[in-house]
Amino acid sequence: MSEAKRTIRVGVYICHCGHNIGAVVDCKAVADYAANLPNVTIARDYKYMCSDPGQEMVQQDIKEFQLDRVVVASCSPLLHEHTFREALAHGGLNPFYLQMVNIREHDSWVHTDKDAATEKAKDLVRAAVRRVVLHKPLERRQVGINPNVLVVGGGIAGIHAALTLANAGKKVILVEREPTIGGHMAKFDKTFPTMDCAACILTPKMSQVRNHPNITLWTLSEVTKVEGYMGNYKVTVKRWPRYILEDACIGCQECIDACVFKEGKTEDAFNEGLAKRKPIYIPFPQAVPQTVVIDPAACIQLKTGRCKKTCVEACGERKAIRFDMQETDQVVDVGSIIIATGYKTFDAARMPDLGYGIYPNVYTALEIERLVNASGPTAGEVVLRDGSKPQSVGIIHCVGSRDARTNPHCSRVCCMYSLKLAHLIKEHTGAEVFNFYIDMRTPGKGFEEFYQKLLHEGVHMIRGKVAEVTDWALDPTEEGKLILRVEDTLAGFVRRIPVDMVVLSTGLEPQEDANEVRRLFNISCSPGGFFLERHPKLAPVSTFSDGVFLAGCCQGPKDIPDTVAQAGAAAAEALALIDANVQELEPNTAFIVQEECSGCKTCIPMCPYSAISFKEDLKVAYINEALCKGCGTCVAACPSGTIKQNLFEDEEIYEEIKGVLNYA
Amino acid sequence: MPKTSKTNPQGYLYFPGCSLKATGAAYEESMLELFRSLDVPVEELDDWNCCGATSYMAVDEDSAFLLSARNLSLAHKAPGKRDLLAPCAACYLVLRKTQEYAKKYPSIKKEVSDSLNAVNLPGMNSVKVRHPLEMLYNDVGLDAIKSKVKRRWRGGQVACYYGCQAVRPFDEVDRPLNPMRMDELMRAAGIPTVDYSLKTKCCGGSLTGTIHDVGVRLNYILLKEAVRKGAQAIVTICPLCQFNLDTYQKEITKATGEHFDLPIFFFTQTLGWALGGEIDKLGLKRCISGRSQVKDWMMSREEVESYV
Numbered sequence: 001m002s003e004a005k006r007t008i009r010v011g012v013y014i015c016h017c018g019h020n021i022g023a024v025v026d027c028k029a030v031a032d033y034a035a036n037l038p039n040v041t042i043a044r045d046y047k048y049m050c051s052d053p054g055q056e057m058v059q060q061d062i063k064e065f066q067l068d069r070v071v072v073a074s075c076s077p078l079l080h081e082h083t084f085r086e087a088l089a090h091g092g093l094n095p096f097y098l099q100m101v102n103i104r105e106h107d108s109w110v111h112t113d114k115d116a117a118t119e120k121a122k123d124l125v126r127a128a129v130r131r132v133v134l135h136k137p138l139e140r141r142q143v144g145i146n147p148n149v150l151v152v153g154g155g156i157a158g159i160h161a162a163l164t165l166a167n168a169g170k171k172v173i174l175v176e177r178e179p180t181i182g183g184h185m186a187k188f189d190k191t192f193p194t195m196d197c198a199a200c201i202l203t204p205k206m207s208q209v210r211n212h213p214n215i216t217l218w219t220l221s222e223v224t225k226v227e228g229y230m231g232n233y234k235v236t237v238k239r240w241p242r243y244i245l246e247d248a249c250i251g252c253q254e255c256i257d258a259c260v261f262k263e264g265k266t267e268d269a270f271n272e273g274l275a276k277r278k279p280i281y282i283p284f285p286q287a288v289p290q291t292v293v294i295d296p297a298a299c300i301q302l303k304t305g306r307c308k309k310t311c312v313e314a315c316g317e318r319k320a321i322r323f324d325m326q327e328t329d330q331v332v333d334v335g336s337i338i339i340a341t342g343y344k345t346f347d348a349a350r351m352p353d354l355g356y357g358i359y360p361n362v363y364t365a366l367e368i369e370r371l372v373n374a375s376g377p378t379a380g381e382v383v384l385r386d387g388s389k390p391q392s393v394g395i396i397h398c399v400g401s402r403d404a405r406t407n408p409h410c411s412r413v414c415c416m417y418s419l420k421l422a423h424l425i426k427e428h429t430g431a432e433v434f435n436f437y438i439d440m441r442t443p444g445k446g447f448e449e450f451y452q453k454l455l456h457e458g459v460h461m462i463r464g465k466v467a468e469v470t471d472w473a474l475d476p477t478e479e480g481k482l483i484l485r486v487e488d489t490l491a492g493f494v495r496r497i498p499v500d501m502v503v504l505s506t507g508l509e510p511q512e513d514a515n516e517v518r519r520l521f522n523i524s525c526s527p528g529g530f531f532l533e534r535h536p537k538l539a540p541v542s543t544f545s546d547g548v549f550l551a552g553c554c555q556g557p558k559d560i561p562d563t564v565a566q567a568g569a570a571a572a573e574a575l576a577l578i579d580a581n582v583q584e585l586e587p588n589t590a591f592i593v594q595e596e597c598s599g600c601k602t603c604i605p606m607c608p609y610s611a612i613s614f615k616e617d618l619k620v621a622y623i624n625e626a627l628c629k630g631c632g633t634c635v636a637a638c639p640s641g642t643i644k645q646n647l648f649e650d651e652e653i654y655e656e657i658k659g660v661l662n663y664a
Numbered sequence: 665m666p667k668t669s670k671t672n673p674q675g676y677l678y679f680p681g682c683s684l685k686a687t688g689a690a691y692e693e694s695m696l697e698l699f700r701s702l703d704v705p706v707e708e709l710d711d712w713n714c715c716g717a718t719s720y721m722a723v724d725e726d727s728a729f730l731l732s733a734r735n736l737s738l739a740h741k742a743p744g745k746r747d748l749l750a751p752c753a754a755c756y757l758v759l760r761k762t763q764e765y766a767k768k769y770p771s772i773k774k775e776v777s778d779s780l781n782a783v784n785l786p787g788m789n790s791v792k793v794r795h796p797l798e799m800l801y802n803d804v805g806l807d808a809i810k811s812k813v814k815r816r817w818r819g820g821q822v823a824c825y826y827g828c829q830a831v832r833p834f835d836e837v838d839r840p841l842n843p844m845r846m847d848e849l850m851r852a853a854g855i856p857t858v859d860y861s862l863k864t865k866c867c868g869g870s871l872t873g874t875i876h877d878v879g880v881r882l883n884y885i886l887l888k889e890a891v892r893k894g895a896q897a898i899v900t901i902c903p904l905c906q907f908n909l910d911t912y913q914k915e916i917t918k919a920t921g922e923h924f925d926l927p928i929f930f931f932t933q934t935l936g937w938a939l940g941g942e943i944d945k946l947g948l949k950r951c952i953s954g955r956s957q958v959k960d961w962m963m964s965r966e967e968v969e970s971y972v
Contacts, residue, residue, distance in 0.1 A: 352842040470861045472889040 008133050009041040011067040012125060013058060015049035015074035017104055022047070024108035026118040030073065033122045037129050041065045050080050055087040062091035069093075069132040073101035073125050094137035096587065096647065099128040127659030134652045138587040143626050145231035146335030147578045150175065152223055152517075155183020156560060157552025157567040158340035159205050164571035166214035170578060173216045173332055174209065175223060175237055180287035181206055183342055187270065187366060189373040191560055192420040193450030199286060199375075206288040219289060224329070226520055227610075229626040230547030231335045231583055241325035243294035243302070248320035251290035255280055255321065258314035260307060266298045268377070272367045275377035280311050285375055294321070336547040336574040339531065340567065341517055343553035346400025346407070346506040354399060354504055355469035359482055360385040362469060362502040365395075365414070365421060372424045382428045390431045390500035394484045395422055396466045397437040401507030409528050411507035412557040415441045418505045419451060422459045425503075434460040434497055436486055444559065462497075463490045469502050508557040521548050522609065530556045541570040546583075549573050588647045589628035590635055594620050596642040603634035603643060671803045675705030676794070677739050678749040679759070681715050688903030690947025691751055691930045695796060697945040698936035702804060702812065706749065709738055716762070717754035718870060726775060732762035733776045736788035747792040749799060751932075753829035753902035759793045760834050795830055795837045797901050797931065801845045806852045813853055814940030819961030820896025822934065823860040824850060825886065827867055827905040840864070846901060846931050853938035858893040862886055867905040872912065883908050884916045887924050897927040897954065899934055906930055913953040927954030927961075937962050 012034040016022030027045040034043035042065050046054050049072055061067055070093070072084050077100040085095035103121045111117040147170055151162045154176030162172045174181070185191075186206075188198035209215055218239060225236035256278060264276035270283045279298035282291070294302065301307035301323055312321050348356035348364050355362040361384050363371075370376040371383070384390055395418050401411040415437065422433045440461070442448045455461065464486040473479045474496065481498035488495045510529035511517070518525050523543040524532040531554050534542035541549045549570040552563040577583065597620040604612045604621060611627035612634060614620075623634070623643075635643045641650070658664075684692035699706045714720070716731035736759060739748040750756040766773040767789065780788065800809070824846040830837045838845045843864065847857045867886060871879030886909060890898050900906040910928040917924050928951070936946050943963055951958050 352839075358842065472861045472885070473892060474885070474888075 008039055008068045009066060010039045010069045010071060010129055010132060011058065011061050011065065012037075012040055012043040012071045012129065013049050013054075013073065014043070014045040014103075014121075014125070015054070015072065016045065016047045017049075017074060017108075018047065021074070021104050021108040024111060024114055024117045025103055025121045026114065027121075029118055030103075030121045030125060034071075034125050034129065037126060039069075039133055040129060041067060049074050050083055055083070055090075058084070058087045059091035062088070062093055067091075067093070069097045069099070069135060071099050071101060071125065071128045071132055073103045073121060073128070075104040076102050076106075096138040097132070097135050099132040099135065101125055101128045123660050123662070126662065127656045130659035131652050131656040134649070134655055135647070138646055140584045140587055141625065142582045142584055143229075143231050144582055145578055145580065146233075146333055147171065148173065148332070148334045149336050149338065149574050149578075150223075150233070150235055150332065150334040151338045151340060153183070153340035153342055153552070153554070154178070154181030154209075154217075154219070155340060155342045155552060155563075156185045156202060156205075157342070157554075157563045158183075158338070159202075159209055160564050160567035161338045161340060161551050161571045161574075162215055163205060163208055163212065164568055165574060166212045168571075168575055169214065170575070171214050171216070173218065173237075173334065175221045176217070176219045177222045178283070179219055179242065179293040180283045180289070181209060181217065181219065182284075182286075182288070184366075185560060186284060186286075187272075187373075188369050189376075190420060190424065192416040193444070193446045195420070195423075203286040203288075206286065210288045210290075217289065218330075220293070223517075223520060226337070226522070229624070230545075231577070232626070233334050233337060233547065235332050235334060235337070237330050237332065239328050239330060241296075241327055242291065243296070243299075243322055243325050244292055245320045245322055246289055246291050248318050249291040250318065250320075251282070251292070253282060253292060254314040255292060255311035256282070258310040260300065260310055266295060271370045271377045272364070274367055274370055294323075336549065336577050337521065338549045338551055338567075338570045338574060339517070339521060339523070339543075339554055340551040340570075341511055341514070341554040343508040343557065344511050346509055348399060348504045348506050350406065351399065353468045354396060354466065355482065355502065356504055359469065359471060359502075361390075361482060361500060362504065365417060365503055365505045368421050368425070368503050372421070372428055380428070382425055384501055389429050390425075392432045392434070392481075392499040393422075393425050393429075393501045393503060394434045394436060394466075394469075394482070394497060394499040395503045395505060396469075396484070397435065397505045398465070399504040399506045400509070402438060407507055407509065407528065409507075409557070410441065412441070413559050414505040414507060416444070416447055416450070416559065418503075419454050419459075421503060421505075423454060423457065426457060426459065431500070432460070434462055434484075434499065436462050436464055436466045436484065438463070438465055444561070462486060462488050462495070464488050464495075473498075508553060511554070514554070517554075521545060523548060523550075526556070528556075530554065541566055541573055547577060585626060586630065588630040588645065589625045590623055590630065590632065590643050590645040591625070592621055592623055593642050593644065594618065594622075596640060597621055598640055598642070600639060602639060603637050606633050606637045608633065670805070671702075671704050672746060674744040674746055675707060676749050676799070677709050677742055677746045678706050678751065678796075679709050679712055679715070679735060679739070679755055681712075681717075681750070681752045681755040683752045683754075683903035683907075687907050688752065688930070690950040691903055691906070691932060693945055693947040694930055694932040694936045694941070695751055697941040698932045698939060701814075701936065701939040701941050702808075704804070707742075707746075709735065709748065710742065711738060715750075715752075715755040715758050717758040721758060721761075728758065729762050729765065729772060729776055730779050732758050733766070733780060733788050734783075734785065735759065736762065736791050736793075737780050737785035739791045740786060740788050747794045747799070749794050749796050751796050751901075751903075753795075753827055754904065756793065756795050756837070757829045757834075760836075763789050763791075763793065764834075795901070797830070797845055797849070798837045800849060800935075806848060809849060809852045809935070809939070812939050815938050817853070817855045817934075817938060817961075819855070819957065821856045821858050821894055822850060822897045822899045822929070823858050823890040823893060823895035824863060824931070825860065825867075825890075825898050825900050825905060825909070826863050827900065827902040828864055828869075830901055831864055846899065849931065849935060850899060853935050855899075855934055855938065857899075858890075858895045860890060860893055860895065862889050867902075867908045869904060869908075872908050879908070880912050880916060880919075883912050884920060887913065887916065887926065888922065890926065891924070895926070896957065897929060899929045899931050901931050903930075910952045925954050925957075927951055927958045 014027045014031045031043045031045040089095045151174045162174045220240040224238045227234045267273045268275040268277040296302040374380040466486045478498045484497045551567040551570040599619040716728035720728040826843045868879030868882040913924040
C-alpha cells in the first residue's frame with residue numbers, strides 16, 4: 001500500500017542517555033504519552049539509542065511495524081543526526097524521514113524541575129511527530145573534486161604543505177606575494193631549542209619546491225578573487241611584474257653590480273631595515289626563485305625612463321631584464337585551498353615607553369636575528385649602532401603580548417626565542433644578558449631543559465614587567481647607558497638596570513590585511529584577528545568554508561614544529577578530500593520555484609555564500625546548491641515566498657509550532 | 665601671513681582656578697599677555713568656584729564632581745559658544761573627568777544634573793574643555809607663532825616638562841607617553857629644547873608638603889637630569905610642577921652639595937616674551953630660582969629691544 005493511501009506511521013524513540021536525560025526526564029512517561037499521539041504506531045524508551053542495539057531496534061521496528069517516519073528524542077542533532085539517518089537508510093527508509101528532538105541540551109541539562117522537564121519533553125516530541133509527517137524524501141547530491149590544490153603563502157607552513165601534497169602526486173600552485181619564498185623562518189639565525197641553523201633546514205625544502213615537477217611556484221603574486229565551492233574553486237591570482245624573465249635569469253647577479261646605483265639606497269626589508277639595497281636585487285643568497293627582482297619604486301628606468309640601463313648591458317645576450325613587463329591576472333581551477341599567510345610582528349614603536357625609535361640602541365628581536373646571522377648586515381657581529389660591542393644587554397619579553405594596552409594573547413614563541421637570543425648574544429659578544437619576563441612559558445619538547453641550560457650559562461632572569469627604557473642617569477655608572485626600570489617581583493623592590501643594548505621580544509599579530517584575506521576566502525576570524533578554525537580541538541585545520549584549510553601562524557601564534565605539524569595536517573585533509581573523489585552535499589539547501597520568481601533580486605546580495613545568481617534569459621534568480629549552506633536568509637528575505645528550503649518548508653515549521661503549542 | 669589659525673573669532677573663556685590667582689599668578693599674567701600679542705580674546709569665567717581637584721577628589725568625590733560641574737555649567741551659560749581654557753593641569757583634569765564620568769556613570773550623571781537643576785543651571789557636557797598648550801598648537805598653529813616672533817632668544821636651552829596630569833589619562837593635550845607639542849612651540853619661537861626623558865615623570869605633587877623628603881627627591885631627579893641634558897632652564901605647563909621645581913632648589917643644593925639655580929618658566933612666559941609681550945606683564949619678576957639668568961636673558965634693555 002502506498003504512503004499516500006494510508007495513514008502515515010511514526011515510530012518514536014526516547015533516549016535516556018544514561019543519567020544525562022534519564023535522571024531528569026521521565027523517559028518512560030514521555031514514551032507512553034507519545035504512543036497515544038496521532039500517527040504514532042510505536043513508542044519506546046531505551047538507555048542508549050545511539051548504541052548498536054538502539055539502532056537495530058529502529059531498523060527492526062521499521063520493518064515490523066512498516067514505519068514511514070521516525071522521531072528520536074535524545075541529544076543535539078549535531079552529534080547523532082547522521083547516526084540515526086544511517087539507521088533509517090539501513091532499515092529501508094529515506095534518511096530524511098527522521099526528526100530529532102533535543103531533550104538533553106535543551107531540556108535535561110538546563111532544568112532541575114523533573115516534572116516540568118518531562119512535560120517539556122512531551123511538548124517537543126509532539127511537535128516533532130506533527131512535523132515529521134510532512135517530511136519529503138530527499139537525495140544527497142554528489143560533486144566531483146578537482147585534485148589540484150592552491151597553497152597561499154610561501155613560509156615554512158606553505159612550503160611544507162605544498163611539498164607533502166606534491167610528494168603524494170598532487171599538483172600544487174604555491175602563491176607568494178614576496179619575491180622569494182621562505183617567510184619569517186628565512187630571517188632566523190638558529191631555531192630553539194636545538195639550535196639548528198634555520199637556513200640549513202629551510203633552504204633544502206625551498207630548493208625542493210623550486211625543482212618539484214608537481215609544484216607551480218608563483219612569487220610576487222596575490223589571490224584577488226575566489227569563486228566556486230568545495231572541490232571546484234576558480235581562483236584569480238594577480239601576478240606583479242618582476243621585470244626579469246625567470247627562465248632567462250641564471251642568478252649570476254652581474255646586473256646588481258652593474259646597476260647605476262653604486263650604493264644601495266633603499267631600505268632592505270629582508271634585513272629589517274638594518275641595511276640598504278639597490279633597486280635591482282636578490283632578497284638573500286638562498287632566495288627561491290634564484291632570480292633577481294627590480295623594485296619599481298626605486299629603479300630610475302621604471303620611474304623616469306631615463307637610465308643608462310647598465311644592468312641590461314651586464315645581462316647581455318641572456319636578455320633577462322624586461323622593463324615592459326606588466327601585471328597579469330591568471331585564473332586557476334583547484335579543488336581545495338590551504339591558507340598559510342603567516343603573521344606580522346608587533347610594531348614596537350606603539351610602546352614609546354620602551355624607547356624603540358627614540359633610543360637608537362633599542363632593537364626588536366627580529367633585528368637581532370639579522371645581526372647574529374652570518375649573511376646579515378654585519379656578517380654576524382652583534383654590535384651597537386656605533387659599531388662597538390655591547391657589554392650588557394637587556395631582553396624584554398611580552399612586548400605587544402599579554403598586555404591590556406595592546407594584545408591580550410600570549411604569542412607562545414617569545415619566551416623561547418628570547419632565551420635563544422640570550423644564548424647567541426652571550427656567545428657572540430660575551431655580554432652580560434638580562435631577561436625580563438612576566439612568566440616563563442616553556443611547554444614544548446626540550447624547552448624547559450633549554451631554559452635550565454641558559455640559567456647555568458649565567459643569563460640573569462628578572463621577573464618583572466619593565467616600566468620604561470630611559471636614558472636619565474642617576475649616577476655616573478648610568479651615564480650613556482639605557483636604563484631599564486622594573487619592579488623585580490621576586491626580590492620585591494624596584495630596580496634600575498643600566499645596559500648598552502635593549503632587545504624587545506615583540507609578539508605575533510595577524511597580518512595587516514588578514515581581514516581582507518578572510519573575506520576573500522569566506523572564512524572567519526577569532527577575536528584577536530587570527531583565522532578561526534572549524535573546531536578548536538576536533539577540526540583544528542578546517543574552516544567553515546568546506547575545502548579551505550589553515551596552516552601556520554595565520555591561525556594563531558605557534559612555533560616551527562607546531563607550524564609544520566599543522567601544515568602536514570592541512571595537506572592530509574586536502575588529500576582526504578581529493579582521494580574521496582566525490583563529496584556528498586547535504587540536501588537541506590534552498591531552492592527557487594522558478595515559475596513564481598518575479599526576478600526582484602532581493603535575495604542575491606543577502607546570501608553570505610554568494611550562492612545566488614541571476615539568470616538573465618529567464619529573468620529569475622538561481623541558487624547553486626553546491627554553494628548553499630542552508631542558512632535560510634534568502635528564504636526569509638524573498639518577498640513573494642518563492643524560495644523554499646528543504647527540511648524547513650513553511651508547512652513543516654508551522655506544524656512544528658502548532659505541535660509545541662498543542663494547537664489544533 | 666600664513667592662513668593656519670583656527671581660533672574662534674568669539675574668543676575663549678578661561679578658568680583660572682586658585683593657583684593662577686596665587687602661587688601661579690605669573691601663569692595668568694603671561695597667558696593673558698600672550699593672547700593679547702596673538703589678538704585672541706579671552707575672558708575669565710564669571711563667578712567661578714574651586715575646581716574640585718586634589719584633596720577633594722580623594723576625600724569627597726561627589727562634592728568634587730558638583731564643584732566642577734557648576735563651573736562647566738557657568739561656561740555653558742556664558743554668551744557665545746566658547747571653549748573653556750583650563751591652564752592649570754589639575755583643573756583641566758578634574759573638569760574633563762567630571763564630563764567623562766557623568767557620561768559613563770548614570771548615578772553620577774543624575775546627581776550632577778539634579779543638583780544643577782536645583783540652582784537653575786543647564787547642562788554642561790556641551791562645553792569643550794581645552795588646555796592652552798593644545799589650543800595654541802591646534803588653533804593658533806606653529807606657522808602663526810613662527811610668523812609672529814618678535815624677540816630673538818639668547819638664553820640657554822630649555823627642557824620642556826609636561827608633568828602627569830595634563831597628558832594622562834586623556835590624550836587630547838598631547839601624546840601621553842612622549843608629548844612633544846611644547847617642544848615644538850618653543851622651537852617655533854626660536855627657543856632651543858633638549859631631549860628630556862623625564863618630561864612626564866612625577867614632580868612630587870603635594871608630597872612636597874606631606875612627605876617632604878620623597879617629594880623633594882623627585883624634584884632633585886628632575887633638576888639633575890635637565891642639567892645633565894644641557895638644559896639651563898625648565899619650561900612647564902602646570903602651576904604645581906612650576907612651584908615645586910622653582911621653590912626647593914636652594915634646599916636641594918644644600919642637601920646634595922650639587923648646585924642648582926635654574927629658572928623654571930611657564931610656557932606662556934617664554935612664548936609671550938618671544939612674541940613681544942610687555943616685559944612687565946609676563947610675571948618674570950616672580951621667578952624664585954635663576955633670577956640672574958632671567959634678568960640677563962629676558963629683561964636687560966638690549967634683550968627687550970632685540971626685535972627680530
